[in-house]
Amino acid sequence: MRISVGGVEVVRGVGFDVHDGEVFALVGESGAGKSLTARSLLGLAPPGARTAGSVRLRGTELVGARRARLAALWGRRVSLVPQDSLSALSPVHPVGDQLAAAVRSVRGVSRAAARARAAAALDRVGVPAARAGAYPHELSGGMRQRAVIAMATVNEPDLLVADEPTTALDPDRRALVLELLAEQRAATGAALVLVTHDLDAVRDHADRVLVLYAGRHVESGAVATVLERPRAPYTAGLLACLPTAPRPAAGRSRYLPTIGGAPPPPGEPATGCAFAPRCPAADAGCRARTPLPRPVDGRDVSCHRAEHLPGAPGELFAEAL
Numbered sequence: 568m569r570i571s572v573g574g575v576e577v578v579r580g581v582g583f584d585v586h587d588g589e590v591f592a593l594v595g596e597s598g599a600g601k602s603l604t605a606r607s608l609l610g611l612a613p614p615g616a617r618t619a620g621s622v623r624l625r626g627t628e629l630v631g632a633r634r635a636r637l638a639a640l641w642g643r644r645v646s647l648v649p650q651d652s653l654s655a656l657s658p659v660h661p662v663g664d665q666l667a668a669a670v671r672s673v674r675g676v677s678r679a680a681a682r683a684r685a686a687a688a689l690d691r692v693g694v695p696a697a698r699a700g701a702y703p704h705e706l707s708g709g710m711r712q713r714a715v716i717a718m719a720t721v722n723e724p725d726l727l728v729a730d731e732p733t734t735a736l737d738p739d740r741r742a743l744v745l746e747l748l749a750e751q752r753a754a755t756g757a758a759l760v761l762v763t764h765d766l767d768a769v770r771d772h773a774d775r776v777l778v779l780y781a782g783r784h785v786e787s788g789a790v791a792t793v794l795e796r797p798r799a800p801y802t803a804g805l806l807a808c809l810p811t812a813p814r815p816a817a818g819r820s821r822y823l824p825t826i827g828g829a830p831p832p833p834g835e836p837a838t839g840c841a842f843a844p845r846c847p848a849a850d851a852g853c854r855a856r857t858p859l860p861r862p863v864d865g866r867d868v869s870c871h872r873a874e875h876l877p878g879a880p881g882e883l884f885a886e887a888l
């Protein structure tokens with residue numbers, strides 16, 4: 568798929584499949600195009616954005632679909648797990664009523680049946696029945712988080728899309744949300760697309776990962792393959808910058824490593840590898856030709872130099888940081 572905003576192509580030909588029941592992670596620096604890509608799975612592009620190509624949800628084409636057709640899928644076939652639990656819920660209705668309304672909006676069931684389904688969904692995430700009558704502001708942050716996950720899963724969609732669900736949270740709350748999402752997936756069989764900056768969460772919770780840079784595919788495959796033995800220097804750089812990454816004791820700075828430089832402006836460069844200016848392994852060919860995804864060592868990688876990196880790419884990058 569390709570997504571343009573204001574005439575500038577910011578997602579530049581990214582393709583992937585999400586399999587039933589799996590956790591598929593989208594990672595990359597800020598501005599890489601993760602959110603736009605994830606939201607296109609719901610047919611939810613921001614105003615001014617144009618999606619080209621194809622996004623199919625169990626065969627239903629979302630690109631170019633009318634809003635009414637998309638709205639019929641929301642909640643029932645695909646749900647967004649929002650980042651902000653307070654603004655995701657209406658402040659003027661009890662949470663149980665909001666869930667019951669969500670059930671009735673997609674299923675032709677009685678009020679009593681909708682309330683029962685809402686109560687069951689709240690119970691699944693650990694919100695006691697006695698709290699179903701509470702307004703969002705009457706719930707603790709943790710309880711609200713549980714309620715929004717219940718809201719996203721109450722109609723048992725095939726696909727959950729969680730856009731940085733843990734970014735603004737403290738570590739305890741972060742673990743809670745990731746555990747709840749895992750439990751709900753197990754209970755409902757939903758697949759989960761997880762947009763995150765948190766590679767440790769990807770390692771712990773995802774099956775497959777797609778690394779994006781400047782709106783392009785960098786590397787994708789099984790988490791264990793891509794994160795343990797990255798073949799793209801950019802993936803290796805991201806891993807080397809983790810606070811938990813092993814670093815040589817000698818000469819260790821008190822600052823965490825970073826990848827030098829910054830991503831290019833949206834839409835640039837027109838040709839060549841977008842990461843080349845920051846890449847310690849880049850050569851003239853990298854600037855001249857745009858790399859396309861190709862299979863290398865058990866994953867797909869968009870890097871001309873993937874087979875020719877001296878030693879493990881992680882080591883190469885750690886030295887250059």
Ligand SMILES: Nc1ncnc2c1ncn2[C@@H]1O[C@H](COP(=O)(O)OP(=O)(O)OP(=O)(O)O)[C@@H](O)[C@H]1O
Nearest residue numbers: 572577596597598599600601602603604613614833
């Ligand atoms: N509504 C919008 N209007 C204009 N530009 C946008 C809009 N949404 C996204 N963009 C641009 O599209 C590019 C990709 O944005 P996107 O939000 O998908 O990145 P991201 O990888 O999710 O970043 P972050 O991790 O910061 O959320 C960025 O250059 C961004 O500035």
